[in-house]
Amino acid sequence: MTQMAKAREGIITEEMKIAAQYEGIDPEIIRKGVAEGTIVVPANINHKGLKPRAIGKGMKTKINTNFGMSRGKEDQEYELEKLQLSLDMNSDTVMDLSIGGDIKGLLKRVIEKSPVAVGTVPAYQMIAEKGIFFTAEDFFEAIIDQAKLGVDYMTLHCGVNQSSLKLLDDSKRIMNCVSRGGGVMLNWMKKNGTENPLFEYYDRLLDIAAEYDVTLSLGDGFRPGSIHDATDKHQIHELRILGELTLRAWEKNVQVMVEGPGHVPLDQIATNVKLQKTLCHGAPFYVLGPLVTDIGAGYDHITAAIGGAVAAWHGVDMLCYVTPAEHLRLPALIDVREGIAATKIAAHAGDLAKGVTSYSEKDNVMSRARKDYDWEKQRELAFDKIKFDKYQKDGEQGDKKQCSMCGEYCPMRES
Amino acid sequence: MTQMAKAREGIITEEMKIAAQYEGIDPEIIRKGVAEGTIVVPANINHKGLKPRAIGKGMKTKINTNFGMSRGKEDQEYELEKLQLSLDMNSDTVMDLSIGGDIKGLLKRVIEKSPVAVGTVPAYQMIAEKGIFFTAEDFFEAIIDQAKLGVDYMTLHCGVNQSSLKLLDDSKRIMNCVSRGGGVMLNWMKKNGTENPLFEYYDRLLDIAAEYDVTLSLGDGFRPGSIHDATDKHQIHELRILGELTLRAWEKNVQVMVEGPGHVPLDQIATNVKLQKTLCHGAPFYVLGPLVTDIGAGYDHITAAIGGAVAAWHGVDMLCYVTPAEHLRLPALIDVREGIAATKIAAHAGDLAKGVTSYSEKDNVMSRARKDYDWEKQRELAFDKIKFDKYQKDGEQGDKKQCSMCGEYCPMRES
Numbered sequence: 001m002t003q004m005a006k007a008r009e010g011i012i013t014e015e016m017k018i019a020a021q022y023e024g025i026d027p028e029i030i031r032k033g034v035a036e037g038t039i040v041v042p043a044n045i046n047h048k049g050l051k052p053r054a055i056g057k058g059m060k061t062k063i064n065t066n067f068g069m070s071r072g073k074e075d076q077e078y079e080l081e082k083l084q085l086s087l088d089m090n091s092d093t094v095m096d097l098s099i100g101g102d103i104k105g106l107l108k109r110v111i112e113k114s115p116v117a118v119g120t121v122p123a124y125q126m127i128a129e130k131g132i133f134f135t136a137e138d139f140f141e142a143i144i145d146q147a148k149l150g151v152d153y154m155t156l157h158c159g160v161n162q163s164s165l166k167l168l169d170d171s172k173r174i175m176n177c178v179s180r181g182g183g184v185m186l187n188w189m190k191k192n193g194t195e196n197p198l199f200e201y202y203d204r205l206l207d208i209a210a211e212y213d214v215t216l217s218l219g220d221g222f223r224p225g226s227i228h229d230a231t232d233k234h235q236i237h238e239l240r241i242l243g244e245l246t247l248r249a250w251e252k253n254v255q256v257m258v259e260g261p262g263h264v265p266l267d268q269i270a271t272n273v274k275l276q277k278t279l280c281h282g283a284p285f286y287v288l289g290p291l292v293t294d295i296g297a298g299y300d301h302i303t304a305a306i307g308g309a310v311a312a313w314h315g316v317d318m319l320c321y322v323t324p325a326e327h328l329r330l331p332a333l334i335d336v337r338e339g340i341a342a343t344k345i346a347a348h349a350g351d352l353a354k355g356v357t358s359y360s361e362k363d364n365v366m367s368r369a370r371k372d373y374d375w376e377k378q379r380e381l382a383f384d385k386i387k388f389d390k391y392q393k394d395g396e397q398g399d400k401k402q403c404s405m406c407g408e409y410c411p412m413r414e415s
Numbered sequence: 416m417t418q419m420a421k422a423r424e425g426i427i428t429e430e431m432k433i434a435a436q437y438e439g440i441d442p443e444i445i446r447k448g449v450a451e452g453t454i455v456v457p458a459n460i461n462h463k464g465l466k467p468r469a470i471g472k473g474m475k476t477k478i479n480t481n482f483g484m485s486r487g488k489e490d491q492e493y494e495l496e497k498l499q500l501s502l503d504m505n506s507d508t509v510m511d512l513s514i515g516g517d518i519k520g521l522l523k524r525v526i527e528k529s530p531v532a533v534g535t536v537p538a539y540q541m542i543a544e545k546g547i548f549f550t551a552e553d554f555f556e557a558i559i560d561q562a563k564l565g566v567d568y569m570t571l572h573c574g575v576n577q578s579s580l581k582l583l584d585d586s587k588r589i590m591n592c593v594s595r596g597g598g599v600m601l602n603w604m605k606k607n608g609t610e611n612p613l614f615e616y617y618d619r620l621l622d623i624a625a626e627y628d629v630t631l632s633l634g635d636g637f638r639p640g641s642i643h644d645a646t647d648k649h650q651i652h653e654l655r656i657l658g659e660l661t662l663r664a665w666e667k668n669v670q671v672m673v674e675g676p677g678h679v680p681l682d683q684i685a686t687n688v689k690l691q692k693t694l695c696h697g698a699p700f701y702v703l704g705p706l707v708t709d710i711g712a713g714y715d716h717i718t719a720a721i722g723g724a725v726a727a728w729h730g731v732d733m734l735c736y737v738t739p740a741e742h743l744r745l746p747a748l749i750d751v752r753e754g755i756a757a758t759k760i761a762a763h764a765g766d767l768a769k770g771v772t773s774y775s776e777k778d779n780v781m782s783r784a785r786k787d788y789d790w791e792k793q794r795e796l797a798f799d800k801i802k803f804d805k806y807q808k809d810g811e812q813g814d815k816k817q818c819s820m821c822g823e824y825c826p827m828r829e830s
């Protein structure tokens with residue numbers, strides 16, 4: 001039985017209790033949300049040692065960190081360092097997006113080591129193994145394999161179907177598709193001339209998901225990759241399909257999140273959240289960014305933090321981190337660190353604004369520590385203690401009741 | 416005659432023409448805005464070689480970069496490197512906030528080298544020279560000295576007066592004052608038991624400003640330094656005073672900007688902008704941040720970029736940059752670079768949302784360059800070309816129609 005099935009029978013599971021404890025709320029709130037579908041607690045029955053967190057309505061905004069090997073960069077230890085860094089910095093979920101190397105080998109180790117939910121994009125295993133020359137059967141086998149390993153949620157581009165492919169015929173987009181997994185399905189459909197198996201055999205997918213309690217993260221193959229393309233017919237067409245697939249999943253007690261953009265200008269973010277919440281019936285919304293401009297290369301953790309904060313404020317439930325390496329290279333460890341910090345800040349700023357986190361929880365404590373020149377307490381509250389240490393040490397001078405910014409003229413000393 | 420005096424006589428000045436050309440608009444729009452006070456064109460009559468920019472309603476959101484020596488860090492060349500970096504990265508104004516070393520010596524060099532408007536906080540020269548043991552006469556002399564040198568705008572905390580000091584008696588703030596210049600005036604008033612000379616002799620200040628066409632940047636001594644303190648009575652009390660001082664300046668044809676917060680949660684930013692625009696009669700609004708959480712130490716360029724983007728969207732006219740060093744140390748060159756990039760992104764994202772910058776100007780060009788794998792064009796559009804080069808080179812692989820992020824599986828290749 002899935003978390004959703006149990007929730008609907010009125011059962012508060014151990015996983016819900018753990019998630020509620022992390023959240024600091026009554027587990028019944030989580031049970032109710034999981035039963036309705038507005039909250040997910042991704043928790044594969046085979047993920048030993050998992051301490052799951054709740055993603056959805058009324059919960060603190062969560063963040064996800066991606067890592068993974070690519071062809072030619074197949075060092076498992078380096079990716080496990082990224083996992084450890086993600087855990088150290090309190091990432092709420094991690095995704096292993098390996099597209100090269102021993103994919104199942106690394107995934108097994110990640111699941112063993114990760115107390116937070118682990119996600120994947122099974123299409124990556126497919127193209128790594130077979131390019132686009134895979135069969136529907138191959139794909140379902142990969143999904144079952146990963147489900148058996150204990151993957152808690154899977155991004156599956158079920159909404160990239162023949163109708164959305166046809167819609168591209170008169171596309172006005174700058175970039176038709178910037179989703180790696182969505183692109184795989186598009187190219188597969190073009191090559192085979194048949195329907196996307198994830199859409200055509202969606203019930204089979206649901207049966208697998210129900211068996212292992214894999215949460216579906218319905219991928220957005222048509223997320224806009226430039227602000228020019230934001231909130232257009234391709235994106236909304238897919239979102240409507242994902243809304244229908246959400247209802248079908250809920251009928252089988254399968255937990256669902258819906259993925260979202262992408263590149264979206266600031267003034268369209270609230271609309272995007274509202275659209276997802278209505279078209280997808282309140283299912284949790286998990287966004288990549290959104291990036292509020294296309295021209296931030298080298299700083300896309302910041303273009304994404306701006307969009308992510310506003311998105312979280314308006315009701316987005318999980319932010320996928322974006323690093324300074326976005327659009328340029330595979331993220332290095334330093335990029336992972338900067339990306340996590342930026343995304344944690346965005347989630348927290350959104351939570352302060354939407355009222356799920358009180359100022360008194362951390363912000364007031366930080367400000368009082370600042371007023372008291374209590375550097376140790378400030379360090380405790382910093383998202384990135386390594387960076388804090390470096391800067392704070394550089395700035396030390398005099399009697400510690402100052403830093404090199406204002407020196408003895410620190411305005412807090414006498415006012 | 417000031418720009419404002421000329422504008423009110425219907426004269427389109429050379430400075431307005433230069434500003435209009437940069438903006439890509441009819442100079443008459445700028446003349447009208449300067450006449451009304453909704454736009455400033457800071458342009459001291461003694462600043463040779465100035466190519467001023469317009470700050471205010473309907474203009475692109477501007478950004479300011481700060482630098483300056485502090486006691487013990489008195490290397491003029493290092494600060495001039497920061498100036499050069501600011502110019503290279505297209506900062507719209509710069510402020511020399513030196514509080515140590517040969518303040519007038521550096522300021523003279525900065526004004527000579529800077530084609531963009533130069534701002535100062537004259538209170539810093541005061542405390543550097545005399546601590547708080549200065550007289551009203553000393554202060555006005557410093558202002559006149561700097562005006563003669565060609566300073567285009569000055570932050571002056573005229574609204575920190577006895578009434579706002581008295582209001583602190585029952586303060587519920589975590590931090591009464593986090594403004595260095597505001598703190599100087601507070602401490603001066605406490606020590607002398609008399610009114611702030613900038614408030615008491617405001618007409619004298621206006622006469623000096625009118626003579627040299629120094630734009631007043633009315634400082635916010637009570638800007639909130641923690642989100643707990645945001646939008647409170649101290650802040651609004653001062654803002655009302657600044658609104659009255661704005662009208663008095665306009666009577667004497669003195670250009671005015673009003674400075675603003677500070678630390679403000681996301682959901683209070685639009686309110687803050689609206690309040691300033693109504694209480695200060697549409698005068699340009701120049702904000703420091705706002706930082707949307709207090710706990711971003713090491714990443715406050717990001718907490719500020721989030722707030723700055725939303726503020727710009729809602730009508731803020733200039734963003735003061737914030738660097739990763741905020742709250743921890745005097746910014747190093749790398750901090751200046753990251754701070755400028757973050758702030759440029761915030762301003763641009765706000766401009767896309769408020770419609771003063773079209774997507775087609777840069778974003779669509781970037782996205783098409785991305786789709787075409789035109790790395791040279793992408794580089795041209797990047798805010799920080801040094802960082803772009805480093806990341807792009809690291810990410811190069813194969814046939815250049817890919818980067819190490821997705822490699823040969825780049826979704827743009829086939830869709």
